Amino acid sequence: MRLDKYICDCTGLTRSQAGKLIRQRAIVVNGAIAKQAAMKLSAGDEVQLDGEVISPIGLRYLVMNKPEGYVCGLDDPHHAAVFTLLDEPAVEKIHSVGRLDVDTTGLLLLTDDGKWSHRISSPRHHIAKTYRVWTADAISEDAAARFAEGVVLRDEPTATKPAQLELVGSHEALLTIHEGRYHQVKRMFAALGNRVERLHRERIGQLQLPTDLELGEYRPLTDAELAAVFIGND
Structure with a gap:
């Protein structure tokens, strides 16, 4: 691999930015100052940037509150994107696993692994998602x-997949769904003549929103948490 490409893979910088670092003598390969962006690296070569060893960024699996x-998304001119809360190299490669509305809070997964993201988001895999819902009116007995x-749902030809509702109070419930239609939770309650006033996602699969995360905070998923996403699902 070319040295400049390796630097890009490690830092998220562009080729031109990597070349500038090399010209500034900020890159050391195996103890010697690198001089050529086209220098070929071999397995086991050690590359340092400003005295620190760098290595390619691996796939990232993050959980955010x-x-x-x-x-x-990135197409809303009126609201900031969740990605602005991330302090990650090559942040532009990271996407959210599904979407939460601007006024919805709670468990959000972020990654640069498209296959993993698709496995969670695809309706074929029936990954359960549990939301805490607060409604404007009392939730009906039925x-x-x-x-x-x-x-x-309005303007849709087929009914939603069976969902599980657990009442917490007259205006509060936990709802578990197994698909991800547009504004699904809000539209499901609207179909019953009620309105969702607050919505908070608490669980995906068997992964609960970590209690150590304050609103706006994120961290990498642990191996156990990665596995929990798929426990009990198809």
Whole structure:
């Protein structure tokens, strides 16, 4: 691999920025100052930037406690993206696993592994997602039964997959769904004549929102947490 390409893979810098570092004599390979961007590296070569050994960025699996007011895309001119909360190299390679609305808080996964993301987001895999819901009106007594049967959302020809509703209070419940239609939780309650006032995602698969994360904070997933996402799902 070329030296400048290796630097890019380690830092997220562009080729031109990597070349500038080499010209500034900031790159050392195996103890010697590097002079050529096209220098070929071999397995086992040690590359240092400003005295620190650098290595390629591996695939990243992050969990965030998403705060209100942030979007999961880059196409909203009125709200900041969740990616602005990340202090990561090559942050532009990271995407959210599914999306939470701007006013929805809670468990959000972020990664640069497209296959992993697709496995979680695809309806074929039936990954359960549990939300805590607060509603404007009291939740009807038949809501759990109707959600378990599936409800037809406005402008959609097919009913939702069976969902599990657990009442917490007259205006509060835990809802577990197994798909990810557009604004699904809000639209499901709207189909019952109610309105969601607050929405907070607590769990994906068997992965609970870590208690050590304050709103806006994130960290890498542990191996156990990575496995928990898929426990009990197809």
